[in-house]
Amino acid sequence: MRVSLKDVAAHAGVSIKTVSNVVNNYQHVTPAMRERVQRSIDVLGYRPNLAARHLRKGRTGIIALALPELGNPYFAELAAAVIDAAAAHDYIVLLDHTGGHREQEILVSQGFRARVIDGLILSPIELETEDLRDRAENVPLVLLGERDYDLPYDHIAIDNVAAARCAVRHLLGLGRREVAFIGARRGRSEPAQLRVRGWREELTEAGLPADDGLVAATDGWGHADGAAAMNRILDSGRRPDAVFAYNDPMAIGAMRVLHERGLRVPEDIAVVGFDDVVEGRFGAVTLTSVSPDKEAIGRLAVESVLARLGGDEGPQPRRVRADHRLVERESTLGRAATGGTGRG
Numbered sequence: 001m002r003v004s005l006k007d008v009a010a011h012a013g014v015s016i017k018t019v020s021n022v023v024n025n026y027q028h029v030t031p032a033m034r035e036r037v038q039r040s041i042d043v044l045g046y047r048p049n050l051a052a053r054h055l056r057k058g059r060t061g062i063i064a065l066a067l068p069e070l071g072n073p074y075f076a077e078l079a080a081a082v083i084d085a086a087a088a089h090d091y092i093v094l095l096d097h098t099g100g101h102r103e104q105e106i107l108v109s110q111g112f113r114a115r116v117i118d119g120l121i122l123s124p125i126e127l128e129t130e131d132l133r134d135r136a137e138n139v140p141l142v143l144l145g146e147r148d149y150d151l152p153y154d155h156i157a158i159d160n161v162a163a164a165r166c167a168v169r170h171l172l173g174l175g176r177r178e179v180a181f182i183g184a185r186r187g188r189s190e191p192a193q194l195r196v197r198g199w200r201e202e203l204t205e206a207g208l209p210a211d212d213g214l215v216a217a218t219d220g221w222g223h224a225d226g227a228a229a230m231n232r233i234l235d236s237g238r239r240p241d242a243v244f245a246y247n248d249p250m251a252i253g254a255m256r257v258l259h260e261r262g263l264r265v266p267e268d269i270a271v272v273g274f275d276d277v278v279e280g281r282f283g284a285v286t287l288t289s290v291s292p293d294k295e296a297i298g299r300l301a302v303e304s305v306l307a308r309l310g311g312d313e314g315p316q317p318r319r320v321r322a323d324h325r326l327v328e329r330e331s332t333l334g335r336a337a338t339g340g341t342g343r344g
Contacts, residue, residue, distance in 0.1 A: 003047070005020060007046070008040050008041055008046050011040040011044055012040035014033070018033065018037065019040075019041075022041075060117060060118055061090065061091055062092055062093070062116060063086050063118060063119045063121060063302065063305055064093070064094045064096055064108070064120045064121070065079060065083075065093050065094070065120075066097075066105070066108045066109075066123065067098065067123050068125045069099075069100065069221075072222075072249070073275070073279055074248070074294075077277060077278070078144075078298060080298075082301060082302060085295075085299040085301070086302050091302070091306075094116070098124075102126035102127060102128070102131070105122070105124050105125070105126060105131070106131050108120065109122055110136075111135075111139055117139060118305070119142070119305035119306075120142070121301045121302070122143055122144065127147070127149075129150065132149055132153070133151065140304075142154045142301050144301060145157055146191045147190040148190075154308070154317050154318040154319075154320070155317065155319050156322060158293075158297075158321060158322050162198065162324075163195075163274070163290045163292070163324045164196075164199050164290075165199075166326050167198075167272045168244055169202055170326055170332065171242040171244065171270055172202070172206050174242075174270060174332060177208060177241060178239075178240040178241050179214070179243070180240040180242070180244070181195070181196055181199045181243075181244050181245075182230060182244075183195070183217075184196050184216065184217040185217065192246055195244075195246060213238060214238060216230070216232055217229075218246075221247050221249065223253035223256075226251060227257045228253075229250065229253075230243070230254035230257040230258065234257070234261060241269055241270065242271070243270070245273050245274065246274060248277045248289055249277075251280070252273070252279065252283060252287065254271060255287075265285050266333065267334070270288075271331040272287075272288045272289065272326075272331070272332060273287050273288070273290070274289060274290045275289060275290070275291070275292065276289040276290065277289075280329075281329070285330045286331065287329055287330075287331045288327065288330075288331045289326075290325075290326055290327075291324060292324045296323060297322045300320050
């Protein structure tokens with residue numbers, strides 16, 4: 001039998017309004033009264049009807065999260081961060097997979113699920129500014145990623161140029177001088193362009209050539225793409241002493257090729273990835289990686305949607321930069337320097 005507010009009120013000997021104030025976490029409830037009501041809630045096993053609560057506010061209690069690659073570990077971890085952040089506000093998350101295709105991103109952004117969601121968090125790849133300029137749907141939209149659309153939508157991202165420069169600076173600080181970049185995109189990709197730019201700027205500032213012969217473009221960003229890119233660089237006769245990969249799966253694919261060719265990581269070639277996914281922490285050689293603050297990105301995105309729903313934000317869009325840091329592990333420092341674990 002479902003326990004109601006009335007049942008809790010009778011058990012605690014208080015009014016239904018008092019129980020409601022405690023359940024909704026209103027501030028003007030004394031600690032003693034809050035404790036009294038909470039005891040009754042715990043004894044009876046009361047659970048609030050979240051759907052009814054949202055419906056009373058004219059909402060569904062659902063936020064949509066549209067991602068380009070659900071199989072990519074970074075996006076899987078980001079989705080978990082968004083789901084956790086939404087749950088803290090009694091919201092659930094509906095996942096959409098766009099495949100990074102413009103047509104699907106347009107469909108999602110134009111509100112084809114508008115009747116069942118309160119807000120949309122979208123990480124676009126191919127979406128163009130004109131696709132959003134005439135967006136008629138009034139469901140709050142928050143954009144993730146590095147593409148700047150210069151439109152009135154909140155945007156959460158990290159500084160990809162600064163992050164890439166940090167990775168290259170780490171390699172140069174270890175005495176590496178020929179740093180390859182794998183994962184430049186053959187098609188349009190703002191993140192890839194920004195990371196190549198950071199690679200180029202850091203080398204130039206150090207007085208080293210940013211050799212395009214050490215840049216390997218790919219169609220995708222998976223393990224096989226990283227392996228193929230590493231093979232192409234080595235087959236060209238080049239032997240860099242370091243590799244900076246667009247993301248961790250590509251870095252792991254590159255390290256597999258280096259192992260197959262008898263090259264040691266990091267003794268012969270040091271490797272840095274990007275995104276700091278769990279997989280990179282448990283390989284035979286743990287991976288040094290740029291770590292975006294995925295929890296902060298998820299939290300900020302959800303808070304932006306809820307702020308727009310509550311009318312707490314002004315008309316100006318928020319441009320928020322989440323933090324990043326470089327996590328140094330065995331692929332650049334070696335086992336001795338990391339104490340043989342390197343799983344930070």
